[in-house]
Amino acid sequence: MKLKLVPTAAALAASLMMGAALASGGASGPTVQVEVQGKIGEVIVNPYNIAPLTAVIRNGGYVIEDAHVRVVPKKGGQEIAYDVNNAELKTHAGIPVFGLYPDYANQVEVSYTRIFQGKKEQFKETYTIRTAPVYMEMNGSVNTKSAFLDVDVKHVDKKYGDRLYLVNNLVPKPPKASRAVWNNPTGGALEWSYGPQNGIVDTKGEVRWYLLPNLDMYDPESIYKSGIMMGFQQGADGLLTWGYGQRYVKYDLMGREVFNRRLPANYSDFSHALDRAQNGHYFIRAASADLRRADNKRVHTVRDVIAEVDENGRAVDEFRLFDILDPYRDNVIKTLDQGAVCLNIDASQAGKTLSAEDLAKQEASDTFGDIAGVGPGRNWAHVNSVDYDPNDDSIVISSRHQSSVIKIGRDKKVKWILGTPTGWKDQFKDKVLTPVDKDGKPLKCADNQCEGGFDWTWTQHTGWIIDSKTDKDVLFLTVFDNGDGRGLEQPPLPDMKYSRAVVYKVDQKKMTVQQVWEYGKDRGNEWYSPVTSLTKYMDDKDSIMVYSATAGMGAAPSKDKAGNAKAASAHPYIMEFDWGKTTPAVEIRINDAMGYQAMPISVESAFNYKIK
Missing domain, CATH: 2.60.40.3100 (Arylsulphate sulphotransferase monomer, N-terminal domain)
Structure with a gap:
C-alpha cells in the first residue's frame, strides 16, 4: 500500500522559515540585509x-x-x-x-x-x-521639568560661534536611587545620589549630544553602579573622564567605553572632582571606606581623601586630609547657611547656622555621615576640586567647608593657603598667603575683609591652575567664589549675597596673592549661586569660562499651597570672557535646572587628535 504524505501547517511553516534562513545567509551565501545609502556600509x-x-x-x-x-x-x-x-x-x-x-x-x-x-x-x-527625541528618565515628581535643557541664548560673540558646551546638570533624586546607605562602618555620602543630566549644547541653544546611561553603566538601584555623575574632563586625546558613586570612568564622545572601574577598595563615595594629571595618573576626590578614628570608632569619611591611581587602577598614593589639615577648624562650618550645604538643599533651614553648642553635641554623639560638622566621619572639608601641579609634584584642592584653596606637597605638608587667616592653628598660620596689590605691596586686612577690592573666597568651587600661565614660582588660579558665609557671617538680608568668578596670581616664593580679575559682584543676588559652579581658563581662545550653576536658587524661599517652604528654582548661566575683559563674550541661560559644571568641548581633539 502506498502512503500519500500530506504536509502539515507546521511543516509548511518550518519549510518557509528554513528557506528564509537560507536566503538570508545560509546555503545561498552570506549577505548583509540592511539599508545602505551610499558607497560604503550601513x-x-x-x-x-x-x-x-x-x-x-x-x-x-x-x-x-x-x-x-x-x-x-x-x-x-x-x-x-x-x-x-x-x-x-x-x-x-x-x-x-x-x-x-x-x-x-x-x-x-x-x-x-x-x-x-x-x-x-x-x-x-x-x-x-x-534621530529620536531626547529622552530623560523621570522621577515622578510634579516639580520635575520634562524638557531636557531649556536654553536661552542671550549673546555670543562671533569668535565663540563654534563653541559646544558640555553641561553637567543634575535632576532630583529618584526614589529608586535613595534606598541604601552605608552601615558598615557607619557614615559616608552614599545617599547623595541625584540623577544624571549630561548633554552638549551649541551656541544656538540646540542639544547636539546627550548621555543616556544604560543599566550596564548606571543602575540607580545598585550601590556600585549609582551616584551623581560629576568631575567631567576632556583630555588632549579627546576622551571624557568623570566619576560617579563608587566608580571612575573614561569614554569617547561616541559612547565607546575605554574603562569603567570600581574605586580601589580602600576608598568610597566619589563626587565632585577627578583630575587626569600630566603623568597619566588620576587624582580622585573620594573618602576613606573604613577609618578608625582616634576614639576607636570606625567610620566612612566624607569628601576628605584624594586617592592617586595609576593608569592600571592601582592606588599609588593618597592624601588623607584629616591627617594633613585640621578637621576641627569650625569657623566656616558655623557660618554656613544650613538651607544649602552643597546639594543638601532644605528650604526650611534657609538662613539658619550652627552654634558651637550644636557642634559640641554632634561630636559627642555617634551621628556621622553627610552632615555639616567637624571631625572625621562628617562633612568638615567638602573638597570639590583637585588639580595636580607637575612643577613641584603637588596638588591644589578647594575645600568648601574651610573656605580655602590649599596647596599640598608630595610630602603631605601644606605649602600655602588661599583663604581667611581666621581660625588656623599655629602650624598653618605662616602658610596663609598675604594679599598684595598689582605692585606687590601688602594690603591692609582686618575682620576677614581687605582693602583695594581684594576678597578671599567663601565656600568656593574649582581652584584650578592655569597651566599655560604658571611656572614653579608664579601660579595663576581660577576660582568660583560662591559667597555663602562671606566674611564668616550671614548678611542681614539673604538677597545681599553674591558670587564671583575670580582669577588670582600666587607668588609661591614670596607667599603673596594678587586678585587680577573678578566678575559677578555687580550682578548681585540674581547671579548668586549658593552651591556648585565653575571658573576655568580655556587656552584655545585665551578666555575664562564661567558656569554660575545654581543662580537663582539663593532667592528667598516661597511657600507651596500647604504652607511649606519651597526652594527657589535655579537658572544657570554659561558665560565666557576674553582674557582680562569683564564684558561677557558669551551669555547663555539655562532655565529651571540644577547645574553642577559646564565646559567647552573640542570635536577636533575627539576625532582628529595627534597620534603618538
Whole structure:
C-alpha cells in the first residue's frame, strides 16, 4: 500500500522559515540585509547605546581613509564639521558622526577615500540620518521639568560661534536611587545620589549630544553602579573622564567605553572632582571606606581623601586630609547657611547656622555621615576640586567647608593657603598667603575683609591652575567664589549675597596673592549661586569660562499651597570672557535646572587628535 504524505501547517511553516534562513545567509551565501545609502556600509545610530545623537557610517568591508564630516545645520543653526583621523575610522569600523539634532532628519555630508583591491577612489556623499527625541528618565515628581535643557541664548560673540558646551546638570533624586546607605562602618555620602543630566549644547541653544546611561553603566538601584555623575574632563586625546558613586570612568564622545572601574577598595563615595594629571595618573576626590578614628570608632569619611591611581587602577598614593589639615577648624562650618550645604538643599533651614553648642553635641554623639560638622566621619572639608601641579609634584584642592584653596606637597605638608587667616592653628598660620596689590605691596586686612577690592573666597568651587600661565614660582588660579558665609557671617538680608568668578596670581616664593580679575559682584543676588559652579581658563581662545550653576536658587524661599517652604528654582548661566575683559563674550541661560559644571568641548581633539 502506498502512503500519500500530506504536509502539515507546521511543516509548511518550518519549510518557509528554513528557506528564509537560507536566503538570508545560509546555503545561498552570506549577505548583509540592511539599508545602505551610499558607497560604503550601513548607518548605525547610537552605536554604543549611550549616546543617541551619534552614528557610525560603517565601512562596508572596505578600507577607508581621510574622512571629513559635516552635519548640515538647521536654517540659522550652528555647523559642526571635523576631520577624522584614520585611527578613529578603524576603531569605529567606519565614519563616526557626532552632533546630530534630536528628532530630526539630519543631513550629513561626508567625504572619504575608499580603498579596494589596491584601487583608491574618492567620494563625497550626503546621508540622511533620522534621530529620536531626547529622552530623560523621570522621577515622578510634579516639580520635575520634562524638557531636557531649556536654553536661552542671550549673546555670543562671533569668535565663540563654534563653541559646544558640555553641561553637567543634575535632576532630583529618584526614589529608586535613595534606598541604601552605608552601615558598615557607619557614615559616608552614599545617599547623595541625584540623577544624571549630561548633554552638549551649541551656541544656538540646540542639544547636539546627550548621555543616556544604560543599566550596564548606571543602575540607580545598585550601590556600585549609582551616584551623581560629576568631575567631567576632556583630555588632549579627546576622551571624557568623570566619576560617579563608587566608580571612575573614561569614554569617547561616541559612547565607546575605554574603562569603567570600581574605586580601589580602600576608598568610597566619589563626587565632585577627578583630575587626569600630566603623568597619566588620576587624582580622585573620594573618602576613606573604613577609618578608625582616634576614639576607636570606625567610620566612612566624607569628601576628605584624594586617592592617586595609576593608569592600571592601582592606588599609588593618597592624601588623607584629616591627617594633613585640621578637621576641627569650625569657623566656616558655623557660618554656613544650613538651607544649602552643597546639594543638601532644605528650604526650611534657609538662613539658619550652627552654634558651637550644636557642634559640641554632634561630636559627642555617634551621628556621622553627610552632615555639616567637624571631625572625621562628617562633612568638615567638602573638597570639590583637585588639580595636580607637575612643577613641584603637588596638588591644589578647594575645600568648601574651610573656605580655602590649599596647596599640598608630595610630602603631605601644606605649602600655602588661599583663604581667611581666621581660625588656623599655629602650624598653618605662616602658610596663609598675604594679599598684595598689582605692585606687590601688602594690603591692609582686618575682620576677614581687605582693602583695594581684594576678597578671599567663601565656600568656593574649582581652584584650578592655569597651566599655560604658571611656572614653579608664579601660579595663576581660577576660582568660583560662591559667597555663602562671606566674611564668616550671614548678611542681614539673604538677597545681599553674591558670587564671583575670580582669577588670582600666587607668588609661591614670596607667599603673596594678587586678585587680577573678578566678575559677578555687580550682578548681585540674581547671579548668586549658593552651591556648585565653575571658573576655568580655556587656552584655545585665551578666555575664562564661567558656569554660575545654581543662580537663582539663593532667592528667598516661597511657600507651596500647604504652607511649606519651597526652594527657589535655579537658572544657570554659561558665560565666557576674553582674557582680562569683564564684558561677557558669551551669555547663555539655562532655565529651571540644577547645574553642577559646564565646559567647552573640542570635536577636533575627539576625532582628529595627534597620534603618538
